[in-house]
Amino acid sequence: xxxxxxxxxxxxxxxEIGHGLVSALSSDPDVKLIAIDLRDPGEAVREHxxxxxxGDICDRGFVENVVxxxxxxxxxxxxxxxxxxxxxxxEKAHEVNVDGTFNLLRIAAEQALSFDRVVKFTVPSSIxxxxxxxxxxALGGKVGLDECLRPVTMYGANKLYCxxxxxxxxxxxxxxxxxxxxxxxxxxxxxxxxLAAETKPTGGTSDFVPxxxxxxxxxxxxxxxVSEVTCIPWMTMPECVESTLQxxxxxxxxxxxxxxxxxxxxxxxxxxxxxTHFPDLQVTYEPHPGRQAMVNTWPDDVDVTAxxxxxxxxxxxxxxxxxxxxxxxxxxRHYAAH
Ligand code: AKB
Numbered sequence: 089x090x091x092x093x094x095x096x097x098x099x100x101x102x103x104e105i106g107h108g109l110v111s112a113l114s115s116d117p118d119v120k121l122i123a124i125d126l127r128d129p130g131e132a133v134r135e136h137x138x139x140x141x142x143g144d145i146c147d148r149g150f151v152e153n154v155v156x157x158x159x160x161x162x163x164x165x166x167x168x169x170x171x172x173x174x175x176x177x178x179e180k181a182h183e184v185n186v187d188g189t190f191n192l193l194r195i196a197a198e199q200a201l202s203f204d205r206v207v208k209f210t211v212p213s214s215i216x217x218x219x220x221x222x223x224x225x226a227l228g229g230k231v232g233l234d235e236c237l238r239p240v241t242m243y244g245a246n247k248l249y250c251x252x253x254x255x256x257x258x259x260x261x262x263x264x265x266x267x268x269x270x271x272x273x274x275x276x277x278x279x280x281x282x283l284a285a286e287t288k289p290t291g292g293t294s295d296f297v298p299x300x301x302x303x304x305x306x307x308x309x310x311x312x313x314v315s316e317v318t319c320i321p322w323m324t325m326p327e328c329v330e331s332t333l334q335x336x337x338x339x340x341x342x343x344x345x346x347x348x349x350x351x352x353x354x355x356x357x358x359x360x361x362x363x364t365h366f367p368d369l370q371v372t373y374e375p376h377p378g379r380q381a382m383v384n385t386w387p388d389d390v391d392v393t394a395x396x397x398x399x400x401x402x403x404x405x406x407x408x409x410x411x412x413x414x415x416x417x418x419x420x421r422h423y424a425a426h
Pocket of ligand 1: 170171
């Protein structure tokens with residue numbers, strides 16, 4: 089049997105995005121899928137993998153071994169500690185989010201140089217890289233890629249630095265001594281809050297809407313940890329997986345980092361739209377001062393025109409169609425089966 093041309097390493101395969109991405113990538117016969125995670129991702133992910141290695145992305149020897157053993161050609165780096173979790177353990181978050189990413193980028197570059205072949209490296213970033221002042225937040229509207237980059241969270245600071253680190257490896261690597269193309273083809277999607285019907289998020293600060301959706305479908309009252317008017321951009325998990333695959337597969341792209349998002353909505357707007365599907369929904373608002381302060385620095389909406397123009401990103405749904413065409417049927421199926 090011939091070796092597939094694309095040998096893709098996915099880190100954090102057990103996480104929310106990992107579930108969807110691994111299953112989508114596994115349908116391509118030209119892809120060998122290798123995963124790294126700290127914990128067993130479970131049968132639903134494992135069944136799509138060609139190989140699974142349990143271990144820590146910060147362990148250089150371990151990652152090097154996996155990358156060279158499989159002659160990895162692409163890395164999709166999903167492992168991270170999200171914003172709320174990171175505020176509880178900021179030093180650990182820095183270790184995982186920054187040192188882990190640096191470790192992988194460095195190994196990707198070494199792998200590229202020894203095989204004389206560029207390694208593709210794709211990683212999600214986040215709207216947490218933004219840090220809007222109250223006045224900027226009050227203005228509303230779409231925020232551009234390079235505006236208001238003053239993150240107030242450890243997670244946001246980590247992600248913003250990793251965008252810069254990736255740009256270095258992807259565009260400016262050893263600029264004084266290295267001839268030829270940079271070793272890493274770095275691509276990064278700045279994600280909004282992501283809404284999945286099949287999995288429940290943990291550790292994020294955008295979790296208030298996914299938690300509300302899961303509470304609605306399971307008939308549980310929901311106490312929302314931000315105010316009713318709190319508004320950020322969103323996309324659904326299928327759109328997140330599709331856009332990651334699209335960016336991964338696009339020919340050369342002019343930018344390293346792209347904003348993506350489908351619609352923006354406040355907690356109260358989601359509650360009202362959800363109520364049309366789940367009339368018994370009970371939501372109360374008890375803003376948590378710290379988490380509210382974090383979300384207040386994230387934009388209401390982001391400018392996604394570069395992604396549309398450069399590699400054909402297409403926001404597919406608005407709040408109402410996302411609910412009726414994906415979230416509500418899928419979350420109902422999920423709770424009927426569990
Ligand atoms: C989080 O809430 O930390 C994440 C994010 C917005 O990146 N979902």
